[in-house]
Amino acid sequence: MNQPIEPDHINVPTEALESLRLRLTQVSHSLNTLQAQLHQPTLPPWSSLHNQFNVLLTQLVSLSSTITHQSDILQQTVTFPLPAFPTATEAGLMATLLRKKILPEVEEWCEEVKQKALGVKIRTVDQYGEWAAETVEEAKQEYEWYGLMTREEVDNGVKPPVYVAPEEEAGEGAKLTIEQILQFTCAGKMPTVA
Amino acid sequence: MQQISLYAKISNSQLKICLHALASLTGMDPITILQHTMVWAPAQKYTPKILPGQGGQLDQYRIHVTNDNKNEDKEKIISYVQSKDSKEDIHNLANRQWHFQIMEMPEAGKQKTTSQSISSWSVKKGDSFQFLQSLAYKFQYEYWQKGFQFVYGNAVIQLTRIHILDQTTKNIKLLDPSKQWLVKVYIDVGHLTDIEALNKAVKELEKVKTELHGLMNLEIPDRNAFDTRIR
Numbered sequence: 001m002n003q004p005i006e007p008d009h010i011n012v013p014t015e016a017l018e019s020l021r022l023r024l025t026q027v028s029h030s031l032n033t034l035q036a037q038l039h040q041p042t043l044p045p046w047s048s049l050h051n052q053f054n055v056l057l058t059q060l061v062s063l064s065s066t067i068t069h070q071s072d073i074l075q076q077t078v079t080f081p082l083p084a085f086p087t088a089t090e091a092g093l094m095a096t097l098l099r100k101k102i103l104p105e106v107e108e109w110c111e112e113v114k115q116k117a118l119g120v121k122i123r124t125v126d127q128y129g130e131w132a133a134e135t136v137e138e139a140k141q142e143y144e145w146y147g148l149m150t151r152e153e154v155d156n157g158v159k160p161p162v163y164v165a166p167e168e169e170a171g172e173g174a175k176l177t178i179e180q181i182l183q184f185t186c187a188g189k190m191p192t193v194a
Numbered sequence: 195m196q197q198i199s200l201y202a203k204i205s206n207s208q209l210k211i212c213l214h215a216l217a218s219l220t221g222m223d224p225i226t227i228l229q230h231t232m233v234w235a236p237a238q239k240y241t242p243k244i245l246p247g248q249g250g251q252l253d254q255y256r257i258h259v260t261n262d263n264k265n266e267d268k269e270k271i272i273s274y275v276q277s278k279d280s281k282e283d284i285h286n287l288a289n290r291q292w293h294f295q296i297m298e299m300p301e302a303g304k305q306k307t308t309s310q311s312i313s314s315w316s317v318k319k320g321d322s323f324q325f326l327q328s329l330a331y332k333f334q335y336e337y338w339q340k341g342f343q344f345v346y347g348n349a350v351i352q353l354t355r356i357h358i359l360d361q362t363t364k365n366i367k368l369l370d371p372s373k374q375w376l377v378k379v380y381i382d383v384g385h386l387t388d389i390e391a392l393n394k395a396v397k398e399l400e401k402v403k404t405e406l407h408g409l410m411n412l413e414i415p416d417r418n419a420f421d422t423r424i425r
Contacts, residue, residue, distance in 0.1 A: 163213035163224060165206055166340070175372040178201050181356060182419035184369060186297070187256070188233055188335040191369070 013077055016070035023063040030056045196388075198395045199308045199380035200403055200412040206373035208410075209353065215409050216344045216351060224342035227354060228263040231339065232274050234331040235424055254424040257331060258295040259322065271366060273359045274336050284323075292322040300417040307399050308414050311386055338366050341375065348395065349402050352378045377410055379403075 034052050037044050067074070081087065081094055102110070122128050149160055180191040204212055213224055234257045242252050263271065277283035298311035317325065326332075341354030354376055356369040379402055381395040403412040 161217075161223065163210060163217065163342075165209040175203075175205075175374055176370045178203055178376065178413070178415045179419040181203075181370065181376050182201075182415055183421075185231070185337065185356060186420055186422045 013070070013073045016073050019066050020063070020070065023059065023066055026059045027056065027063055030059055195312055195314070196383045196386045196392060197308075197310045197312050197380055198383060198392065198399055199310070199378055200399055201308070201379075201415050202377040202406075202410040202412045204353070204375050204377060204410050206375065209375055212353065212375075212377075212409055213342060215406075216346075216353075219405065220344045220346045220351070222344060224344060224353075227339060227341050227343050227352065228271075229260055229339040229354075230263060230271065230336065231258055231260045232336040233258055233334045234326050235334040237330045237332040239424070255296050255298075256334065256422045256424065257326065257329075258297065258422070259292045259326070260295065261290045261292050271338065273364075273366075274333055275359060276364065288321045288323040289319075290322075292317055297420065297422050299423075300420050302417065305414060307396050308417070308420070309392070309396075310420060312382075337369065346402060348381045348398055349379050350381070351402075352380075354378070377412070379406075379412060 030052065034049075034056060037049060037052060043049070079098060081098070085094065087094060122131055149158065176191050183189040184191060217223060236254045240252070240254055244252065272283050272287045274284075274287060277287050293314060293316045295312055295314045298313075300308045300310040323333075336359070338357040339354045340357060341352060343353075344351040355373070356376070357366040358369050359365075360367040379399060381399060383391045383395050386392070406412060
């Protein structure tokens with residue numbers, strides 16, 4: 001009766017698990033690197049953070065596609081402890097290993113992200129492109145681009161001239177058309193403001 | 195002469211960027227313009243018996259009399275309407291170097307630009323008001339044009355606003371309270387019959403229009419708006 005049961009390894013989806021393990025290790029490693037970079041006393045240049053973040057994103061995409069690819073096998077697979085497992089002493093470890101429910105804090109993160117995603121209307125790459133173009137245009141409107149200068153002028157600290165509109169005291173009113181202005185100048189016809 | 199022109203309007207908030215763009219494009223600082231224009235019209239209506247085939251050929255035109263106040267400090271803004279109260283003012287105003295213009299209606303038909311015949315002459319010396327009165331013309335109205343000018347190739351680019359006399363404050367005020375600017379781009383060609391020069395000028399203006407696209411939309415106003423004839 002006490003004969004140890006030979007575990008049956010044939011049905012263990014080794015390949016799927018191995019590929020997942022590899023990718024999870026990568027992601028975990030990248031996250032650690034990123035966290036280490038962020039915790040430095042002086043922040044590394046944004047380009048290096050950006051690169052690291054890009055690596056992370058690539059790995060997450062790869063992980064996500066691996067999970068999707070293996071989802072059939074993984075969903076059918078049931079994990080259970082072998083009789084030889086020291087249940088009494090390693091109860092904590094077993095609970096962790098067999099737990100299927102998401103940890104409460106992770107559940108909170110998921111909820112938070114879902115809530116935030118409600119306001120996001122961008123769903124496709126094209127929509128993202130449009131959004132980006134609009135945002136760039138908006139940002140551009142906040143700056144004024146002027147002043148073509150030669151190298152020599154820049155070196156000599158010459159400041160480009162700034163032209164400003166003369167201040168006029170005038171209230172807001174309906175805009176005249178070019179024709180209305182011309183009719184006044186050509187024939188003295190006072191524009192009637194609608 | 196024949197004047198080839200295109201017009202646009204820009205809001206006051208766009209002016210700064212336009213000035214900078216035009217300064218970069220033309221490689222020059224904007225020249226400030228302050229121009230006083232008086233419009234004189236025939237004192238008496240001329241109603242000839244129109245013979246067959248002569249219809250529309252006997253119109254009376256207003257004369258536009260302009261003066262550049264090159265130096266606003268020396269040549270202060272004097273309104274013709276107000277100068278009547280002061281002998282000194284009217285003398286000062288009458289003896290400025292006035293430039294006379296009679297403008298024909300722009301060419302009809304499908305045009306790429308406004309094309310208008312203008313007769314013009316200048317006086318060097320003397321009382322221009324007496325001269326106009328001797329032509330049986332009388333003062334009708336006046337306005338001031340303030341703004342900036344650029345020269346780009348053969349084209350002159352003017353960004354101006356029309357000011358009129360405010361009867362209550364006795365100062366000049368904007369005709370268009372929305373503060374917007376009128377842009378006029380023009381090339382003067384010697385004569386209507388110089389087809390080659392005209393075509394070249396039209397092409398040049400079209401090029402300017404393309405180059406300024408995005409900054410302003412140069413267009414051809416309704417030709418009736420250019421009518422300076424007496425009805």
